[in-house]
Amino acid sequence: MSDLRFFVDPIRCIGCKACMQACSECATHKGKSMIHLEHIERGSSTQTAPMVCMHCDLPTCAAVCPADAIKRTEDGIVQSSQAPRCIGCSNCVNACPFGVPRYYPEIDQMLKCDMCYDRTSIGQKPMCASVCPSEALFYGTLEEFQARRKGTPTNTFQFGAQTITTKVFIVLPEGEIGLDMDVISHMDARFEPDAFDHLDPFAHLEPLPQAQPGLTGGRL
Amino acid sequence: MAKPPLSREDYLDLYGPTLHYSPPGGFRTVDDYDDLVDTHCCFCGQQCGIKLKVKDNEVVGFEPRYDFPFNRGKLCPKGIKRYLQGSHPDRLLHPMRRTPTGYQRITWDEALSETVSKIQEIQAKYGRDSFAMLSGVSLTNEKSYLVGKFARLALQTANLDYNGRLCMVSAGAGNKKAYGIDRSSNHWEDITQAKVIFIIGTNIAECFPITTDYIWRARDNGAKIIYADPRMVPMARTADLFLPLRVGSDSALLMAMLHVLIRDRLIDEEFIRNHTVGFEDTADAVSNATPEWAAEITGVPADKIELAARWYGEAETGMILHARGLEHQTKGVDNVVSCANLALATGKIGKPGCGHSTITGQGNGQGGREHGHKCDQLPGNRDITNPEHREYIARVWGCPEEEIPGKGLTAQEILNEIHAGNIKGLLSLCFNPLVSLPDANFNREALDKLEHYTVIDFFLSETAQHADIVLPGSLHEEDEGTSTSGEGRVIKINAPVTPPGEARRDWEILLDIANRLGRGKYFGYTSTREIFEELRLASRGGTADYSGITWEKVVDTQGVFWPAPQVTERGKTTMSVAELDSEHPGTPRLYEGGRFYHADGKARFNAVKWRESGEVVDDEYPIWFTTGRVVSQYLSGTQTRRIGPLVDQFPHPKLEMHPRMAKQLGIRTDDWVTIQTRRGEVIIQANVVNTIRPDTVFMAYHWGGKESANLLTQRALDPVSKIPEYKVSACRVRLATPEEQAEGERVKAASARTEKNLPAGYGLQERRQELRR
Numbered sequence: 005m006s007d008l009r010f011f012v013d014p015i016r017c018i019g020c021k022a023c024m025q026a027c028s029e030c031a032t033h034k035g036k037s038m039i040h041l042e043h044i045e046r047g048s049s050t051q052t053a054p055m056v057c058m059h060c061d062l063p064t065c066a067a068v069c070p071a072d073a074i075k076r077t078e079d080g081i082v083q084s085s086q087a088p089r090c091i092g093c094s095n096c097v098n099a100c101p102f103g104v105p106r107y108y109p110e111i112d113q114m115l116k117c118d119m120c121y122d123r124t125s126i127g128q129k130p131m132c133a134s135v136c137p138s139e140a141l142f143y144g145t146l147e148e149f150q151a152r153r154k155g156t157p158t159n160t161f162q163f164g165a166q167t168i169t170t171k172v173f174i175v176l177p178e179g180e181i182g183l184d185m186d187v188i189s190h191m192d193a194r195f196e197p198d199a200f201d202h203l204d205p206f207a208h209l210e211p212l213p214q215a216q217p218g219l220t221g222g223r224l
Numbered sequence: 225m226a227k228p229p230l231s232r233e234d235y236l237d238l239y240g241p242t243l244h245y246s247p248p249g250g251f252r253t254v255d256d257y258d259d260l261v262d263t264h265c266c267f268c269g270q271q272c273g274i275k276l277k278v279k280d281n282e283v284v285g286f287e288p289r290y291d292f293p294f295n296r297g298k299l300c301p302k303g304i305k306r307y308l309q310g311s312h313p314d315r316l317l318h319p320m321r322r323t324p325t326g327y328q329r330i331t332w333d334e335a336l337s338e339t340v341s342k343i344q345e346i347q348a349k350y351g352r353d354s355f356a357m358l359s360g361v362s363l364t365n366e367k368s369y370l371v372g373k374f375a376r377l378a379l380q381t382a383n384l385d386y387n388g389r390l391c392m393v394s395a396g397a398g399n400k401k402a403y404g405i406d407r408s409s410n411h412w413e414d415i416t417q418a419k420v421i422f423i424i425g426t427n428i429a430e431c432f433p434i435t436t437d438y439i440w441r442a443r444d445n446g447a448k449i450i451y452a453d454p455r456m457v458p459m460a461r462t463a464d465l466f467l468p469l470r471v472g473s474d475s476a477l478l479m480a481m482l483h484v485l486i487r488d489r490l491i492d493e494e495f496i497r498n499h500t501v502g503f504e505d506t507a508d509a510v511s512n513a514t515p516e517w518a519a520e521i522t523g524v525p526a527d528k529i530e531l532a533a534r535w536y537g538e539a540e541t542g543m544i545l546h547a548r549g550l551e552h553q554t555k556g557v558d559n560v561v562s563c564a565n566l567a568l569a570t571g572k573i574g575k576p577g578c579g580h581s582t583i584t585g586q587g588n589g590q591g592g593r594e595h596g597h598k599c600d601q602l603p604g605n606r607d608i609t610n611p612e613h614r615e616y617i618a619r620v621w622g623c624p625e626e627e628i629p630g631k632g633l634t635a636q637e638i639l640n641e642i643h644a645g646n647i648k649g650l651l652s653l654c655f656n657p658l659v660s661l662p663d664a665n666f667n668r669e670a671l672d673k674l675e676h677y678t679v680i681d682f683f684l685s686e687t688a689q690h691a692d693i694v695l696p697g698s699l700h701e702e703d704e705g706t707s708t709s710g711e712g713r714v715i716k717i718n719a720p721v722t723p724p725g726e727a728r729r730d731w732e733i734l735l736d737i738a739n740r741l742g743r744g745k746y747f748g749y750t751s752t753r754e755i756f757e758e759l760r761l762a763s764r765g766g767t768a769d770y771s772g773i774t775w776e777k778v779v780d781t782q783g784v785f786w787p788a789p790q791v792t793e794r795g796k797t798t799m800s801v802a803e804l805d806s807e808h809p810g811t812p813r814l815y816e817g818g819r820f821y822h823a824d825g826k827a828r829f830n831a832v833k834w835r836e837s838g839e840v841v842d843d844e845y846p847i848w849f850t851t852g853r854v855v856s857q858y859l860s861g862t863q864t865r866r867i868g869p870l871v872d873q874f875p876h877p878k879l880e881m882h883p884r885m886a887k888q889l890g891i892r893t894d895d896w897v898t899i900q901t902r903r904g905e906v907i908i909q910a911n912v913v914n915t916i917r918p919d920t921v922f923m924a925y926h927w928g929g930k931e932s933a934n935l936l937t938q939r940a941l942d943p944v945s946k947i948p949e950y951k952v953s954a955c956r957v958r959l960a961t962p963e964e965q966a967e968g969e970r971v972k973a974a975s976a977r978t979e980k981n982l983p984a985g986y987g988l989q990e991r992r993q994e995l996r997r
Contacts (some may be wrong), residue, residue, distance in 0.1 A: 018429035018436055018458040021873055025301040028869065029285055034251035047883070047893065047913050050458045133590040134288040137433035138440060153444050173558040186914040187456050187468045187882065192525045 006162075010133065011157055012054060013175035016140035019052035020072040023132035023141060029118070030131065036108070038084075038117040039132050046188075054141060056132065057082060057117035058103045058161075059171035065096035065116075073114075077156055081121055085131045101163045106120060117149065118142050119171075154178050228689040229326055232929075232974050239684035240314035241861075241976040243273035243868035248282040249706070251906040257284055260427070262292075265303035266362060266700035267858040268582030269342040270294065270434050271709035272295075273782075274303055274700060278720040283307040285702055291784050294412065294709065295467075300433040301856050301870060302628055308867045309699060312719065312978065314683050316696035317725025325682075327694065331964040332726065335678075335693050339651070342676035342692075342738040343379065346649040353629070356383035356638045360654030361391070361592025362859075363730070364705030364717055365770075366755040368588065369603055370731050370747075371653075372596025376740035377623060377746045382632035383647060385599040387859075388657045389635035391946040392553035392589045392596075399559025400829055403765045404474075405711045406605060407590065408581030409573055410543070411785060412811035416441040416828030422450045422532070423900030424563070425474060425549025425951075429458035432547070432583050432710075446540070450532045451742075452477060453522075453549065454850060455880070455922060456915040460916050465532055465877075468917055471850045472837035472952035474524040474550045479635070479684030479832060480518030480560035481533040484511040485569055490537025499818035499852035502829035506565055509831035521834070522918065537570055541577030547709035548585060549852070552950040554838040556942040561830035568827050574815030584710035586859065587700070591708030594768035595759060599632035601757060604766020619799060620762045621746060633686065634946035636661055636939055643670035653680035653697060654729055658687040659860035659928040662937035663903045685862040686928040698728035703729045705752045707776060713783035714773050757801045764790060764804070767821055771795070772808035783956070784810040791989045838940030841919075845901060845954035847885070848920040851933045852951075856925035865926065868979065876972055877927050877959070878911040882918040886910065889957060896960035896968045899923070901953050904935035906962050907968035921957060922964065924965040930971045 024037035044051045063082045066074040073089035074096060085096075085105075092112040095106045105116040118131035133143035142149065149157060155181045157173035230238070248891035257277040265272045273292025277285040288297030319328040319335035346355050357375045361368060368386075375384035377664055400404040415421065415438040428435050436459055443449065451463035452474070453686040460466050469477050484506050485491055496503045516534075522529075536542050542565055550559040560582070567573045567580040584590045595603040596617075601635075603620075606613035608631050618625040633641060639661060641647040661667050671677065671690040679691035681701050704719040721730060731752060749755050753775065764771035772788035772795075788808040790796045795805040820827040842849055856873035858864045865871060879897055881889075891897055892914045898905060899921070908923070908931065916922055925933040940949040960968060 015462055016440055018433060018855075019919070020300050020433050022301045022304060022433070025304040025869055025873075026299070027306065031255045035245065036711075045835065046911070048915075050456065050915055052458075060941055068651070107410075129288075129297070130292075134290070134297045137300055137302060138297050139298075140438040150414075168257055187454075187917050188884070188914070190466045190468050190524075190528075191917070192457075192519050192523050194523075210911055 005164070006122075006141060009132065009149070010056065010148055010170060010172045011142040011149055013140050013142065013155060013176055014051070014053045015155075015175075015177050016138040017052045018140070019050060020137060022137060023054055026135045027132045032122070033115055036115065053202060054132070055102065055104060056141070056172060057119065059119060061169045061171070064099050064101060064168075068095045068099040070095060079125070081119050083114050083121065087113060088216055089116055094151050096102065098209045101161070101166070101168060157220045179196050229322060229324055230453070233532050234326070235684075235689065235975060241865045242978050243871050243978045244312050244866055245868040245979055247284045247307065249279065249284060259720065260287055261718050262289060263701065263718040263720065264586050265299065265306060265498065267302040267864070269308060269586055269589045269710035270432055271707060271715055272299055272303055272434055274299060276372050277305060278722050281721050283310045283721055291782070294713070295434045298434050298437065302858055303862060305867050308869075310701055311724070311975065312683075312866055314866055315724060316682055316684060317727055317773065318696060319726065320694040322692050324692070330857055331582050332728075336696055336736055336740055339678040339693050340737060342649060342678070343651070343654070343741065346675055350648050351631070352380045352568065352918070353382050354634075354644070355379060355381050355649035355651070357381060358385060358387070358635060358638065358650065358652040358655045358657065359597060360387040360586070361589050361597065362587040362700070363592060363654050364588060364703070364707050364752070365591040365595060365714070365759060366705040367731055368592040368597045369595040369759045370734060370755055371625055372601070372603065373621060373746065374734045374738055376628050377621060378734075378741050378743040379651070380627070380629060382629035382729055382926050383599065383638055384597075384632055385635040385638055385793055386592065386597045387635065387657075387660060388424045388589055388593045388597065389946060390660055391585050392582070394553075394556025394688045394947045395560050396593055397557045397945040398564065399582070401557070401828060402561050402629050403562035403827055405814065406593070407768075407786070408584070408710060409579035409814045411711045411713065412583060414576055414579060414813060415439060415543055416445060418442050418447050418541050418543040418659075419577065420448045420450065420535050420542040422536055422542065422544045423459070424452040424453075424477075424544070424546045425453070425559075426545060426547030426583055427453065427457040427549070427852055428545070428583070431853045435583065435853060437911045437981045445463040448535055448973050450535060454917045454920050459782065465528060465535065467522075467524045467528055467532060469522040469524050470553070470917065471848050471920060472553055474553070474559045474831055475520045475555050475562050476513070476521040477524060477529065478559065478566065479510045479513035479834060480515045480529050481536065482506070482562070482565055482569060483513040484515060484530055484533035485566070486510065486535045488537065490536065491569045492535065492571030495818060496569065499820065500829055501824070502831070503569070504830040506829035509833060511539060513834070534870070535799065536566065537760050541575065542572045544568065544580040545583055547583045547861065549951055551582065552947060553836065553952055554940050554942050554949045556947045557944040558832045564827075565829055565832075568829060573817055574813065576813070578843045580815075581927070583804050584797060588707035590710055591661070591706070591714065592711060594708070595763065598868060599634055602628070604763035605768040606766045616765070617762060618977060620758065621725070623746065628835045633963060634941075636948055638942060639667050639670045640939070642673060645673060647992050648675040648993065650674055651679045652677075652687070656685040656687045656860035656862050658690070659685070659932055659934065662934050662950060664932050665904050665932045680730055681862075682727065683862050683866065685860070686758060695733055696725070697730045697733060703731070704753065706775065708786065712785045714778055714786060715769065715783045716775060716778045736804065737804065761801050761995060771804050772806050777791045777806055786813045787811050839938055839952065840950045840956050841954045845956050846954050847957055849901060849936060849953040849955035850922050850951050851925045851937065852922065854924045854926065856922070859926065860928065861926040871976060874924070876908065876975065877924045877931055877933065878909050880913055880916050880922040881912050881957070882916050883912050883914055884918040885921075886912040889959065891957075891959055897957055898960045898964050899936060899955050899957050901936040901938070903938060904934070905969070906930065906935050907964050909968070921955065924948060927975070929975070
């Protein structure tokens with residue numbers, strides 16, 4: 005097994021989606037990205053989180069597959085579902101503790117990240133970790149990571165009674181970092197709630213129209 | 225005169241923007257290509273290396289270019305999907321003449337004849353300067369140089385300016401005042417050696433994504449990050465110190481930081497004494513600029529300003545990075561020299577890990593601003609009003625000195641004069657002023673007043689729709705040449721494909737027009753390589769000296785940092801391109817040993833007085849309005865608004881506002897809001913986020929028509945650089961009325977068309993067939 009590892013370091017993620025756009029260029033899943041990126045809660049923060057398949061040593065998705073369509077190869081890669089076998093039941097989608105597999109109704113099949121098997125099996129870097137501008141996605145040896153970077157990589161996760169070890173590492177920030185995401189908390193105290201009066205930016209405005217439910221789309 | 229003849233719907237059907245998704249030939253070409261060509265991304269000043277896949281004279285995909293030292297394979301979404309701009313259904317494939325009912329296909333001969341006769345007619349009637357030219361710095365160095373020469377010697381007009389006027393000029397003017405040269409002080413590798421990085425007025429994660437890696441590498445080495453921005457942008461989120469300053473208050477913050485450095489003796493007196501001029505005046509100017517004073521203006525707590533100054537002053541090494549947030553102001557140059565004052569006062573410049581750099585925004589924003597593209601400039605960053613400079617360039621060009629026109633008007637001033645009726649004709653390429661200049665309603669009126677307008681473009685941009693003659697030009701991947709990255713690294717652009725249909729390379733079009741104007745004797749080039757060789761000679765001895773750079777050296781060493789002056793005596797005096805030497809290794813780091821580029825070798829402090837922005841909030845317009853980029857779009861969006869996957873990532877501009885303001889205004893996320901300034905009105909949806917100051921709203925500027933942020937911005941210009949004040953306006957915001965909301969929804973629906981015959985799931989249909997077999 006290659007000693008090259010995959011590291012996900014969410015604190016570095018800038019939400020640019022280069023990983024998704026690059027993943028979607030693959031000839032095997034044409035225009036669809038197998039890496040997913042979530043805005044945690046855009047209203048409160050610009051924090052985003054990329055999610056690749058964690059490539060578990062004992063993959064739950066494979067364990068629950070009634071059709072034996074998900075194989076883990078000897079090099080530790082949990083492959084995407086095998087088309088002739090996949091029955092589209094979504095057991096894996098529901099069972100994966102990391103929420104990685106997705107079911108695509110248009111092909112009646114589950115597809116997921118296979119760590120660019122076409123590239124990594126011949127010694128190339130996976131596409132997402134190649135393009136990631138901030139190295140929130142990093143592909144290299146554990147020694148290389150530890151020599152160069154801060155943070156604590158971990159690949160052991162506890163889900164209830166289930167302990168899972170994975171080929172992919174998640175990087176935990178060093179020490180405790182308290183991040184206050186509201187800009188106001190970084191501003192001069194005169195900008196604290198109820199002390200905004202010296203700017204008085206809204207006093208002149210007409211009384212507000214009441215928001216009219218039904219006229220607008222999504223709500224916060 | 226030049227009103228667009230078609231309806232919005234007709235433009236959409238015929239000329240887009242069409243959202244283009246799949247590579248030519250579908251995704252099967254991903255692994256089935258003929259060639260892999262080394263070149264660079266065209267979508268920002270970082271100029272990342274990229275490999276383009278080519279099949280049958282079409283670009284069909286990309287591959288990371290791991291060996292290019294700047295980005296080592298890294299790319300942002302724009303670079304990854306950039307290949308979709310070629311083989312695009314909206315691509316202009318033949319010359320056109322605008323008629324009252326649409327656009328008529330004409331031959332190149334007709335198009336060029338009409339353009340040339342209009343130029344001659346207008347110049348004969350109103351004088352030579354009544355015909356202006358606008359250009360842009362997404363062009364290569366060769367084309368930028370050629371445009372400068374073409375406007376002066378073929379059009380013979382003084383009125384040439386470029387879209388770097390909306391981008392780089394504040395930094396350029398500030399750099400020249402402080403250091404005597406206009407380039408970022410260091411190659412980016414030096415960022416990783418800094419122990420403190422002060423970032424002000426730049427959303428690095430979205431505008432310069434690859435630079436984030438350099439900052440993280442510095443953090444891995446123990447660097448502290450100080451981030452000043454009105455928004456908690458992604459890189460500010462984890463900064464060690466975040467300073468949420470009010471838009472337009474940058475110079476107050478910077479003055480207070482200098483005040484603290486001087487008060488606490490955190491300055492390098494020996495460096496100041498030996499390598500600078502003017503410290504006393506500058507120190508006097510900040511003697512009352514206390515952190516408490518600045519806190520009142522900026523809204524940043526005084527103790528945080530103190531801390532920022534102390535961290536910067538006490539650190540062994542430090543780097544200052546800024547971009548348009550600080551430069552797009554009527555105080556743009558003041559802000560830049562205020563940053564320079566900090567670097568000079570602490571001696572944090574000209575050493576590993578020490579420097580002060582603007583981050584160039586446009587593709588060739590660095591190289592394109594050096595070789596005569598600007599209204600006041602000649603090649604080598606020479607001054608068009610300096611008699612010696614004019615004499616030298618006249619020798620290189622082989623023309624009498626008096627044939628070179630004098631200083632012309634800047635970009636917005638050209639539009640102002642068109643509006644006033646003093647400029648009657650226009651030739652433009654690589655510029656979409658209707659989207660990118662401020663106060664779009666005014667500029668639209670101006671374009672409609674032109675007696676003649678010829679545009680060279682690859683898509684029919686919002687501005688090109690006003691042209692009388694449309695000439696189809698070339699995309700980045702259809703022409704070769706060099707460009708210069710934000711680091712000052714000159715790199716080679718290669719051309720994997722040729723222009724499609726009847727489209728032609730931009731430089732060949734300009735040569736044809738020059739010939740037809742009877743000025744062909746100055747433009748005998750048969751390749752872009754020949755233009756570069758002449759550029760070398762023309763830049764020799766200027767501050768932006770490229771004379772020691774050759775294409776071979778650029779390719780062999782993965783880029784050469786200018787200045788690369790002549791080393792041999794022969795090279796320093798010859799007027800023959802063939803005799804120039806290429807011995808100089810280039811200059812990755814400027815100012816080593818405290819040597820600056822003013823005649824006395826010393827840097828200049830520049831005293832700055834606090835003043836307010838061109839427009840400030842008042843009872844009528846009580847909210848600060850500011851603009852910027854998103855990661856998936858580039859400039860006015862002519863290219864990136866046509867690339868489906870990039871549009872899907874951020875399909876429409878939204879108005880960011882803080883929950884506190886939103887609560888007072890009764891606005892929730894996705895509500896339609898009406899934003900008004902003294903210039904115009906925009907109706908878009910809100911995004912309520914606590915990552916922005918509660919007195920400020922933000923809107924991205926990449927869209928045209930009624931979704932354009934520049935309907936709201938003002939034409940106030942920096943007195944020195946003439947950059948418009950995009951980043952500071954006063955506005956008011958309210959919930960849209962039902963009628964306004966309906967209009968907003970109509971505009972949103974008509975912003976683009978989705979590609980016809982799009983395979984379901986972008987090719988998944990095809991895959992489904994394969995899987996069923």
